[in-house]
Amino acid sequence: MRVGLDTLYGGGFPAAAAYFAELADRDSTDPAPVTFEASAYIWWAAALENDAYETARIDSLLDLAVTRARATSSRPTRDFWLATALGYRARQRELHGHSWSAAKDGKAMRDAYARVLAVDSSCADCYLGLGVYQYGLARAGALARLVAKVVGLGSGNAERGIGYMRRAATHGDLARVEATWVLAAALVREAARDRSQKAGLERDARHEVARLAARYPGNPVFRRFLRDVQSRSVAAAPLYHYCRNPLPCSGWESNKGRRRPSRSGLGCRST
Numbered sequence: 001m002r003v004g005l006d007t008l009y010g011g012g013f014p015a016a017a018a019y020f021a022e023l024a025d026r027d028s029t030d031p032a033p034v035t036f037e038a039s040a041y042i043w044w045a046a047a048l049e050n051d052a053y054e055t056a057r058i059d060s061l062l063d064l065a066v067t068r069a070r071a072t073s074s075r076p077t078r079d080f081w082l083a084t085a086l087g088y089r090a091r092q093r094e095l096h097g098h099s100w101s102a103a104k105d106g107k108a109m110r111d112a113y114a115r116v117l118a119v120d121s122s123c124a125d126c127y128l129g130l131g132v133y134q135y136g137l138a139r140a141g142a143l144a145r146l147v148a149k150v151v152g153l154g155s156g157n158a159e160r161g162i163g164y165m166r167r168a169a170t171h172g173d174l175a176r177v178e179a180t181w182v183l184a185a186a187l188v189r190e191a192a193r194d195r196s197q198k199a200g201l202e203r204d205a206r207h208e209v210a211r212l213a214a215r216y217p218g219n220p221v222f223r224r225f226l227r228d229v230q231s232r233s234v235a236a237a238p239l240y241h242y243c244r245n246p247l248p249c250s251g252w253e254s255n256k257g258r259r260r261p262s263r264s265g266l267g268c269r270s271t
Contacts, residue, residue, distance in 0.1 A: 001174065004036060009177050011218035013044035031068035031081040038062050038088055047220045051095060062089040076119045080126070083112035087129045099144075103151045106133060110153075125175035128168035128182065135161025135186055162186050169208070177212060181222075184208040188229065202229055 004023070008016035017040035023033035038061035045053035065085035072078035090105035110133050113126045137148055137156025148154065165186060168179035184205040191201035206229050213222040 001032065001036065004033075004040075005174065005177070006216075008036070008040050008043055009212070009216045009219060011047070011216065011220060013040050013047060016040040017044070029068060029071065031065045031072065031085060034061050034065040034068060035081065035085050035088065038065065042088070042092075043221065055092075055096065058092060059089075062092065076116050079112040079115045080123070083109045083116065083126070083129060086112065087132070100151075103148065103153060107151060107153055109133065124168055124171035125173055125179075126168075127164040128172065128175045128179040131161045131164030131166075131168060131179075132182060133161070134158070134164060137161075139189065158190070162190070177216075180208050180212055184225070205229060 001023075004016050004019040007019060017037055020033045020037035020040060024030070024037060027033075038058050041054045041058050041061070045051065045058075062085055066082065066089065069078055069082035069085055072081065086105045086109040090102045090109060093099075093105060094102035109129055113130050116123050116126050133153075134156045135158050137145070137153060138158035138161060140148065140156070145155065148156075162183065165179055165183040168175050169183050170176075172179050187201045187205040187208070191198045191205070194201070206226060209222055209225050209229075213219065213226060216222060
């Protein structure tokens with residue numbers, strides 16, 4: 001898994017997708033490689049800034065990942081990979097305007113991660129999805145908050161969400177890179193909201209992504225983020241659809257069909 005993830009984060013999106021596809025073929029029951037194959041295509045689309053790129057393939061892979069996860073016999077493993085796949089699928093559904101189904105997947109993701117943590121409180125990777133969940137709900141628009149209440153999502157807490165993301169970025173395993181990336185996106189969003197803290201928040205965001213870019217210099221998504229933050233265009237433009245967003249109408253908008261760097265959370269540990 002780590003070989004494939006390093007390839008993915010290094011900007012080798014086609015190679016990573018092929019690598020995970022091969023792993024998925026070797027074990028037709030494991031949801032992890034199918035989930036990561038979908039992630040590779042999501043990153044690839046982000047690099048192309050094209051929301052429509054391989055949408056059908058991504059949707060099919062995530063549906064398969066959910067099916068495989070639900071068929072897994074081990075409860076904590078099943079719930080973890082189910083939550084991870086649901087988080088990705090929620091993000092895709094929200095991105096393409098399917099707010100209601102995205103909300104239902106988001107709620108199921110939250111509940112599955114909670115079940116994992118009830119058994120294994122050390123699962124730092126679980127906090128990436130939960131952090132995005134908390135933060136996205138807290139920063140959602142009025143309509144999104146109304147829908148969230150109807151389906152039982154709650155209200156969210158931005159500070160708690162950022163804290164969860166930071167926990168996954170600091171202590172996570174397979175999700176550490178994703179969590180760092182999503183954390184930087186949240187800091188940029190907060191910088192746009194709070195002018196008094198703008199400089200410091202943007203500096204922190206640049207620092208987080210600069211570390212990723214230094215480790216993975218071939219990733220164009222990281223390089224673009226740093227250029228945009230440096231030019232202050234991030235705060236001025238529609239907000240990036242950086243990460244998986246298990247919420248309807250959250251305000252993390254795509255820009256006229258062009259994909260902004262969009263990220264999803266990864267896993268706690270491979271099966």
